[in-house]
Amino acid sequence: xxARDRILAKLRQNAPSTANALPDVATWFATHRPVESMxxxxxxxxxxxxxxxxxxxxxxxxxxxGKLHEVLKARGIEKLLVAEGTPHGDAALDDLPxxxxxxxxxxxxxxxxxxxxxxxxxxxxxxxRAAIAETGTLILWPDALEPRLMSLVPPVHVVLLDASNIHNxxxxxxxxxxxxxxxxxxxxxxxxxxxxADIQQTLAYGAHGPKELIVLMLGAPEGAAQ
Amino acid sequence: MSxxxxxxxxxxxxxxxxxxxxxxxxxRQSFRGAMDFLMSKRAAQFPDDEELxxxxxxxxxxxxxxxxxxxxxLLQLESQLTAxxxxxxxxxxxxxxxxxxxxxxxxxxAKLMVKGKSMVSEEIELNHAAxxxxxxxxxxDMGEYIVQxxxxxxxxxxMPAIHKTKEEIARLFxxxxxxxDYTDNVDALIQIGRNVLREKFQEAAIGLSxxNFAVAETGTLCLVENExxxxxxxxxPPIHIAITGIEKIVEKLEHVPPLLSLLTxxxxxxxxxxxFNMISSPRKPGEKDGPEEVHLVLxxxxxxxxYADEQLRKTLQCIRCGACMxxxxxxxxxxxxxxxxxxxxxIGKIVSPHMLGLEATASMATASSLCGACGEVCPxxxxxxxxxxxxxxxxxxxxxxxxxxRGQGAGYSPLISAIWRAWATVYRSPALYRLVSxxxxxxxxxLPSRQGAWTSVRVPLRPAPKRLRDMLKERG
Numbered sequence: 001x002x003a004r005d006r007i008l009a010k011l012r013q014n015a016p017s018t019a020n021a022l023p024d025v026a027t028w029f030a031t032h033r034p035v036e037s038m039x040x041x042x043x044x045x046x047x048x049x050x051x052x053x054x055x056x057x058x059x060x061x062x063x064x065x066g067k068l069h070e071v072l073k074a075r076g077i078e079k080l081l082v083a084e085g086t087p088h089g090d091a092a093l094d095d096l097p098x099x100x101x102x103x104x105x106x107x108x109x110x111x112x113x114x115x116x117x118x119x120x121x122x123x124x125x126x127x128x129r130a131a132i133a134e135t136g137t138l139i140l141w142p143d144a145l146e147p148r149l150m151s152l153v154p155p156v157h158v159v160l161l162d163a164s165n166i167h168n169x170x171x172x173x174x175x176x177x178x179x180x181x182x183x184x185x186x187x188x189x190x191x192x193x194x195x196x197a198d199i200q201q202t203l204a205y206g207a208h209g210p211k212e213l214i215v216l217m218l219g220a221p222e223g224a225a226q
Numbered sequence: 227m228s229x230x231x232x233x234x235x236x237x238x239x240x241x242x243x244x245x246x247x248x249x250x251x252x253x254r255q256s257f258r259g260a261m262d263f264l265m266s267k268r269a270a271q272f273p274d275d276e277e278l279x280x281x282x283x284x285x286x287x288x289x290x291x292x293x294x295x296x297x298x299x300l301l302q303l304e305s306q307l308t309a310x311x312x313x314x315x316x317x318x319x320x321x322x323x324x325x326x327x328x329x330x331x332x333x334x335x336a337k338l339m340v341k342g343k344s345m346v347s348e349e350i351e352l353n354h355a356a357x358x359x360x361x362x363x364x365x366x367d368m369g370e371y372i373v374q375x376x377x378x379x380x381x382x383x384x385m386p387a388i389h390k391t392k393e394e395i396a397r398l399f400x401x402x403x404x405x406x407d408y409t410d411n412v413d414a415l416i417q418i419g420r421n422v423l424r425e426k427f428q429e430a431a432i433g434l435s436x437x438n439f440a441v442a443e444t445g446t447l448c449l450v451e452n453e454x455x456x457x458x459x460x461x462x463p464p465i466h467i468a469i470t471g472i473e474k475i476v477e478k479l480e481h482v483p484p485l486l487s488l489l490t491x492x493x494x495x496x497x498x499x500x501x502f503n504m505i506s507s508p509r510k511p512g513e514k515d516g517p518e519e520v521h522l523v524l525x526x527x528x529x530x531x532x533y534a535d536e537q538l539r540k541t542l543q544c545i546r547c548g549a550c551m552x553x554x555x556x557x558x559x560x561x562x563x564x565x566x567x568x569x570x571x572x573i574g575k576i577v578s579p580h581m582l583g584l585e586a587t588a589s590m591a592t593a594s595s596l597c598g599a600c601g602e603v604c605p606x607x608x609x610x611x612x613x614x615x616x617x618x619x620x621x622x623x624x625x626x627x628x629x630x631x632r633g634q635g636a637g638y639s640p641l642i643s644a645i646w647r648a649w650a651t652v653y654r655s656p657a658l659y660r661l662v663s664x665x666x667x668x669x670x671x672x673l674p675s676r677q678g679a680w681t682s683v684r685v686p687l688r689p690a691p692k693r694l695r696d697m698l699k700e701r702g
Contacts, residue, residue: 004316007472007526011297014534020294023287025480032277048497110462110515114428135498144512148461152454170498171483180479183444185510186461189502194454196416197494198369198385200256200392201263204416207368208423209454209501 029171033134039221041133041166046217048136052192053205054213058220065095068158071214072101072123079104081117081124081154083146088127088160106147117149123156128215130165132173132189138215139173140188148186157193157210163220240589243564253389257561260388264552267495268603285488286607288481289543296533299442299475300524306445310507312520320350323525327352327434327467328359330521334465336361336431340423342449342456343367344436345383345546346469346525349568349581352434364430366423366455368416375402381562383569384493384548389561423455433459433517437470438545439485440522442477445506447522450489452500460505466517468505472524473533473542485545488605493547528580528632535630537616541576543606548573550600550610556593565590572600576613584621584633591617660695667693 036044046056059067072080080096083089084105093103104121126146128138138159142148151157167173170189174180194209205211247253272278292299304314317323331339339356341347341363353374356363365374369386373379376398380386387395396410399418406418435456439448447468449456460466476482490496509516532538551557551571562570567578567587575594579587591614600610624643625635652658666689675686
């Protein structure tokens with residue numbers, strides 16, 4: 001008998017004979033979490049993620065590359081990793097190089113350029129698929145065009161978020177988007193820059209991942225970005 | 227990393243280790259300060275008691291629902307993960323788990339494994355097994371990195387280096403990390419760790435991680451962290467091996483949000499961790515990063531013993547938040563190392579006997595005042611004080627033929643049991659009680675002035691010269 005069979009046999013021998021009722025997660029969220037307007041969700045998201053040390057800027061479809069240029073210049077960053085083939089990546093590729101920002105792309109598998117990503121990529125731009133107001137959380141589903149390490153390795157991570165994609169809660173996000181029918185290779189919730197309090201409970205940012213997280217919020221309703 | 231092999235010691239030596247901490251003002255201050263900090267952070271996350279209590283009830287219901295279906299869910303998880311391309315392994319014992327993990331390393335001729343924070347990997351003492359097999363195992367969580375550099379073990383399941391001051395860490399880095407001068411600036415220390423470990427993430431062939439929740443319906447491994455080292459370990463090296471206890475499974479993805487909220491708010495007082503990393507497959511064709519192979523090792527190591535008993539099964543509800551130790555007056559005074567087990571504090575006392583047997587852990591459950599704080603803060607309502615009582619019973623009752631636990635009766639002493647039986651007889655009979663209390667009031671002075679552990683820090687116990695009943699009689 002294999003370890004698998006022995007473990008399962010032991011568990012089966014002593015498993016309770018009756019099943020418990022399925023826990024009612026939906027009712028708990030319906031009675032304990034507000035359902036807010038788009039403006040209020042945007043406000044809440046903005047407030048909570050700022051508490052976690054992220055920076056948020058309200059932008060619109062015409063101005064966001066300008067704001068991106070501004071935040072990079074303010075940090076003296078002249079190179080940005082973008083996802084070619086995505087609408088936002090292509091927009092950055094069009095707009096930024098003429099303004100003095102060199103845009104690199106994730107065109108090869110990581111093995112071919114790992115040291116460049118780690119040592120010579122000061123910033124990246126990705127989109128967020130959606131966000132969560134309650135916890136000030138960005139939802140990213142990395143894919144072939146916008147790989148996983150883009151949101152992890154560069155010290156400055158800029159995220160473009162459409163304010164109309166903000167959910168009230170994590171529960172609402174996964175049910176509204178039907179996640180239980182299939183998840184990608186890697187789905188991520190990101191709620192601020194990398195941090196640690198492992199040395200004497202003193203908070204320090206930039207532990208292993210990005211030191212700065214900057215959110216460009218597209219179409220934020222009036223007043224949501226204050 | 228360490229020059230000598232350290233092993234988690236069972237309760238032998240518990241008193242000596244506890245006394246050493248109680249006598250050390252620096253360590254006591256470290257633990258007191260850290261526990262006060264964590265308790266106030268947690269309290270700030272739960273301003274509304276109704277919300278907290280209803281969420282705890284939901285968390286408890288979710289954990290119990292899933293435990294009731296555990297064998298079926300393990301099979302569902304296995305088939306879903308396999309369909310997703312993740313390889314599933316089963317281990318009954320720590321040795322089997324190490325053999326599986328090191329076997330994968332050897333197949334890939336791996337020299338270095340970088341590790342995200344995993345208490346189960348501590349439970350199986352993977353680092354020592356890897357070292358013995360000539361494979362480097364490097365901790366990458368900042369706290370774990372610090373304790374590994376120091377040749378120590380984590381003293382807390384969430385904050386491994388909680389016993390160390392920043393000055394101690396500064397000296398450690400200056401001594402052990404090449405080219406580093408002494409600095410006790412926390413930002414600078416973290417940058418030192420970041421730079422060292424970023425090299426190692428790129429060099430390692432294997433990334434090892436734990437699992438916070440394994441979702442059966444989607445075949446997803448969920449990881450909670452703040453630093454990003456967990457994401458590094460599960461994304462940069464070509465092979466990712468995850469290890470988890472068999473109990474950390476939920477059937478439905480929708481079970482995750484309530485448990486995640488309870489976990490991060492109870493553990494560190496955060497409304498959510500910086501990263502919540504959900505992994506459902508290795509790198510797919512066309513994807514440009516992520517490991518080519520993902521493995522999951524499912525470890526029993528005594529969990530099936532706890533599962534077999536309706537009351538003890540509640541031990542497996544645990545989501546490893548550490549709130550019980552943060553609120554424990556014993557843990558706060560003696561710290562994590564005194565327990566000598568992988569898991570310290572109240573959760574350690576109820577889970578370790580299943581892993582190590584009561585022979586090695588008989589007295590653990592007695593290191594409690596039964597104040598009940600652990601049970602009150604537990605986010606999934608594990609009745610920890612009740613379980614401590616049960617474990618005392620299991621450890622100290624006369625060995626019998628059908629024990630619920632390995633090592634039942636290991637602490638049994640015929641003399642002590644006889645004394646308690648006599649005590650019970652006296653207290654059940656009014657006449658005997660009168661006689662014995664009269665003898666006590668007359669001859670109590672004959673009791674020795676040294677009464678074992680009691681008089682090491684207290685005045686001797688002496689019956690009063692007059693009984694209450696005598697005093698009442700005098701007053702008429």
